Amino acid sequence: MRIVSPAPPSLVDQVVEAITDEIVSGILMPGSRLIQDDLAQAYGVSRQPVQQALVLLRGCGLVQTAPGRGLIVAPLDPGFVRDLYEMRAVLEGLAARLAAERASDRAAHEGPAYMAAGHAAVKSGLVSRKIETDIAFHRFLSDLSGNTLINETMTPHWPYLKRVMSDVLQKEESMSRTVWDEHEGILAAVIAGRSAEAERLSRDHISRAAAVFIHHIESQQGGRPKQRRTLSARKISL
Structure with a gap:
C-alpha cells in the first residue's frame, strides 16, 4: 500500500x-x-x-x-468573543471527557511533551510560541477524543482566537503560567481516566480565560486608536 x-x-x-x-x-x-x-x-x-x-x-x-x-x-467584539468561548467551553469539555474515556494511555505517553513545550514557551516570553503551544495542547485533547467533528468545528475559529490570545497575553504575563498549571490538571485527570473531572476542569479553564479576555477587551474600548504599521513583505511560495 x-x-x-x-x-x-x-x-x-x-x-x-x-x-x-x-x-x-x-x-x-x-x-x-x-x-x-x-x-x-x-x-x-x-x-x-x-x-x-x-x-x-x-x-x-x-x-x-x-x-x-x-x-x-474588524475590531475585537466582546459579544462575539463571549459567544465563541461559550461554544468552546462545551466542545473542550467534551474533548477532555472523551479523551479520558478513550485514550488515557496515549495521553500518558504523549502528553508530557506538550507540557514541556508549553512551559518552555512561557519561559521564552514569546507570545507567538505561547499561542502555538496552547493551541497544540487543545488540538491534542480533541484528537485524543476520537471525535473528528470537534477539531473540524474549532478549526475555522482559531484565527480569531489567536488574535484574542495575542492581544491579552502581551499585557497579562502572569496568565501564561496559570494557563499551563490548569493544563497540567486537565491532563492529569485525562491520564487517570477521571472523565467527569477532566470535563469540569476543561470547561472551567475555558470559562476563566473567557472572563479575562472579555474584561480586557471591554476595558480597552474607547481608547485612542493605534496607527497602522507598514505591511511586511512576506513572499509566499507553493
Missing part, C-alpha cells in the same frame, strides 16, 4: 495564515483597510488567492465590510 503524504497548505491557506499573522502581531490594526493589490504585492501572489483568503477571514470575524471603504480589519 502506498503511503500518501499530507498535501502542503494551498496558496489560499498560506495567504490566510499570512494575513492572520499580520493582524495578530498588530501590523494590521483594527480599522486598517485591506487592499487586495497591496496584499498581493506584499506576499508575492496574484489577487485571486488574496480575494479568496479575505472571504474566509471575513467568515471567521477577522475582517469586515466597511461602507465606502471595502474590507477592513
